Amino acid sequence: MRTSIATVSLSGSLTEKLTAASRAGFDGVEIFENDLLASPLTPEEIRDRCADLGLSIDLYQPMRDIEAVPSDEFARNLRRAERKFQLMRRLGADTVLVCSSVSPLAVDDDVLAARQLRQLAEVAQQFGMRVAYEALAWGRHVSTYDHAWRIVERADHPALGTCLDSFHILARGSDPKGIQDLPGEKIFFLQLADAPLLAMDVLQWSRHHRCFPGQGGFDVAGLLRHVLSTGYDGPLSLEVFNDVFRQAEAGPTAVDARRSLLVLQESVGAASLPAPVVPTGVAFAELVTPDAQPLAALLGALGFARTARHRGKPVDLWQQGEARILVNTGPSGLPHSRLRSSGGTPIDGTGLAALGLESPDPAGAARRAEALLAPVLPRRRAPQDVPLDAVAAPDGTELFFCATDRLELPNWLTDFEDLEHTREASNVHRIDHLALTQPWHHFDEAALFHRSVLGLQAQQSVDVADPYGLLRSRAVTNADGSVRIALTVGAAPTDDTVHAQHIALATDDVVAAARRFREAGGHLLPIPGNYYDDLAARFDLTEEELATYRELGILYDRDEHGVFRHCYTHTVGRVFFELVQRDTGYRGYGAQNAPVRLAAQHAAGGVTGG
Numbered sequence: 001m002r003t004s005i006a007t008v009s010l011s012g013s014l015t016e017k018l019t020a021a022s023r024a025g026f027d028g029v030e031i032f033e034n035d036l037l038a039s040p041l042t043p044e045e046i047r048d049r050c051a052d053l054g055l056s057i058d059l060y061q062p063m064r065d066i067e068a069v070p071s072d073e074f075a076r077n078l079r080r081a082e083r084k085f086q087l088m089r090r091l092g093a094d095t096v097l098v099c100s101s102v103s104p105l106a107v108d109d110d111v112l113a114a115r116q117l118r119q120l121a122e123v124a125q126q127f128g129m130r131v132a133y134e135a136l137a138w139g140r141h142v143s144t145y146d147h148a149w150r151i152v153e154r155a156d157h158p159a160l161g162t163c164l165d166s167f168h169i170l171a172r173g174s175d176p177k178g179i180q181d182l183p184g185e186k187i188f189f190l191q192l193a194d195a196p197l198l199a200m201d202v203l204q205w206s207r208h209h210r211c212f213p214g215q216g217g218f219d220v221a222g223l224l225r226h227v228l229s230t231g232y233d234g235p236l237s238l239e240v241f242n243d244v245f246r247q248a249e250a251g252p253t254a255v256d257a258r259r260s261l262l263v264l265q266e267s268v269g270a271a272s273l274p275a276p277v278v279p280t281g282v283a284f285a286e287l288v289t290p291d292a293q294p295l296a297a298l299l300g301a302l303g304f305a306r307t308a309r310h311r312g313k314p315v316d317l318w319q320q321g322e323a324r325i326l327v328n329t330g331p332s333g334l335p336h337s338r339l340r341s342s343g344g345t346p347i348d349g350t351g352l353a354a355l356g357l358e359s360p361d362p363a364g365a366a367r368r369a370e371a372l373l374a375p376v377l378p379r380r381r382a383p384q385d386v387p388l389d390a391v392a393a394p395d396g397t398e399l400f401f402c403a404t405d406r407l408e409l410p411n412w413l414t415d416f417e418d419l420e421h422t423r424e425a426s427n428v429h430r431i432d433h434l435a436l437t438q439p440w441h442h443f444d445e446a447a448l449f450h451r452s453v454l455g456l457q458a459q460q461s462v463d464v465a466d467p468y469g470l471l472r473s474r475a476v477t478n479a480d481g482s483v484r485i486a487l488t489v490g491a492a493p494t495d496d497t498v499h500a501q502h503i504a505l506a507t508d509d510v511v512a513a514a515r516r517f518r519e520a521g522g523h524l525l526p527i528p529g530n531y532y533d534d535l536a537a538r539f540d541l542t543e544e545e546l547a548t549y550r551e552l553g554i555l556y557d558r559d560e561h562g563v564f565r566h567c568y569t570h571t572v573g574r575v576f577f578e579l580v581q582r583d584t585g586y587r588g589y590g591a592q593n594a595p596v597r598l599a600a601q602h603a604a605g606g607v608t609g610g
């Protein structure tokens with residue numbers, strides 16, 4: 001199927017939008033009138049530019065407030081339309097979108113609307129063009145797709161059809177089943193958009209909060225199935241009005257958009273991609289730092305031992321139980337792509353650069369990632385290195401697909417040489433979860449990426465108050481919880497470089513682990529006494545328990561499955577650790593406690609987020 005994107009979905013000049021759409025692999029575009037008006041290029045130059053980029057112009061839009069108006073007004077509208085058909089001829093576009101009128105002059109009269117749209121179609125036909133009539137969810141008299149279709153049917157003109165837009169249909173709560181009864185050849189165009197389920201004015205919802213399919217709460221795939229069942233064979237076109245995408249760089253947004261369409265096509269059986277290979281665990285987390293000492297001290301206090309060193313690079317492996325942390329003091333630095341999202345401010349210091357994910361089929365995982373437009377990283381960094389499959393996540397984090405315990409496959413551990421060390425007993429067993437603060441413009445993209453590329457399940461988004469802003473957090477996990485990644489973002493754009501990341505370590509005794517950490521010279525994040533007074537009010541805890549938590553800065557939460565106790569270390573660069581004890585299947589991440597933690601970190605002068 002052909003894929004298309006409306007220029008309104010991307011930021012920048014028309015030229016930038018077209019270039020981004022083409023690079024991401026779209027076949028065509030809808031040209032939004034304002035983008036054309038603001039362009040210094042003539043319509044012929046735009047046509048040529050699109051041709052050079054391999055893009056067809058699938059739609060020109062919108063034409064507004066045409067139908068169901070008094071005859072003198074309609075005569076003016078026809079003259080206006082003729083001008084636009086002339087323009088479209090110069091552009092080489094043959095389909096125009098007419099959205100249902102919002103004009104106070106429009107009357108509630110389907111017969112008149114049909115007659116006037118038929119007249120418009122007659123003129124369009126003389127220009128060799130077609131009119132696609134779309135119901136805006138806030139149209140004055142026509143606001144549902146079935147109503148727009150009845151008018152098109154009544155007008156009965158070969159150059160008049162309907163445009164279906166998933167946002168308007170699903171936001172109105174219309175039943176998309178009825179689409180099956182439309183003749184496919186009368187659906188002239190299909191626009192696809194998703195949106196988070198918000199209770200708000202539908203026009204505002206549409207103009208500010210649309211997102212790409214799979215990023216919101218609508219069943220866009222269900223709607224698409226109905227449309228395809230009619231025999232519709234026009235383009236699948238994304239039309240997304242979104243405040244964030246208007247500010248984000250067009251290139252990455254266009255890639256996000258194409259990925260969304262690929263996944264949508266896959267879900268309705270219209271595209272076959274390599275199957276998802278769900279990761280089965282966390283092999284390692286890699287931190288880069290200009291100075292290993294502070295991290296070494298922190299890891300040592302957490303009970304980690306330096307067990308091996310990379311044969312060719314200044315990378316040390318620290319291990320405790322199944323938790324493995326790589327400390328890289330090489331010149332590579334943090335992934336370059338983070339720079340683009342942080343307003344160009346160079347990022348240096350200590351941060352998380354890579355994640356190793358255990359994969360039942362590393363090569364298969366990389367093939368799917370590549371098919372879904374993730375940048376594939378070179379398999380071998382140096383001639384002597386083991387070849388490893390790796391891709392970059394939207395925030396630049398490198399994801400390695402590992403087969404740590406599979407002897408027949410390349411193993412990342414063979415690049416490491418054992419060091420002499422003494423293993424210390426500790427209550428730390430493995431990595432419980434990773435919390436990665438996403439660049440502001442890439443949050444929805446990140447959730448879709450982790451879901452579609454890695455096959456993880458996305459949990460509900462939660463809002464967390466920070467003293468200096470609001471954070472949104474969404475976890476992606478595998479079925480047994482052995483891979484949990486919490487994606488976090490600030491609510492406001494920032495050119496700050498506070499991309500905090502944290503690594504949560506699972507322990508079966510957080511009190512013992514916290515004590516051990518402190519005795520080994522580690523600093524636990526102090527939590528205000530008010531928090532513990534509140535805990536005492538909310539939960540039935542013994543005085544002794546409370547006193548212990550208060551002493552160590554341990555936070556407490558409970559869900560229907562079990563109890564969660566957790567505490568935080570001091571921060572190095574942008575990285576800190578959390579010790580977590582999940583009892584009897586607690587599923588969350590202590591979101592209830594996050595505001596207190598964030599405030600405590602601000603007070604301690606540490607970074608925020610994560």
Ligand SMILES: O=C(O)c1ccc(O)c(O)c1
Nearest residue numbers: 062097099134165206207
């Ligand atoms: O918000 C609007 O005005 C608008 C314009 C054109 C469309 O196709 C649409 O869905 C909405």
Ligand SMILES: [Mg+2]
Nearest residue numbers: 134165191239
């Ligand atoms: Mg639309």
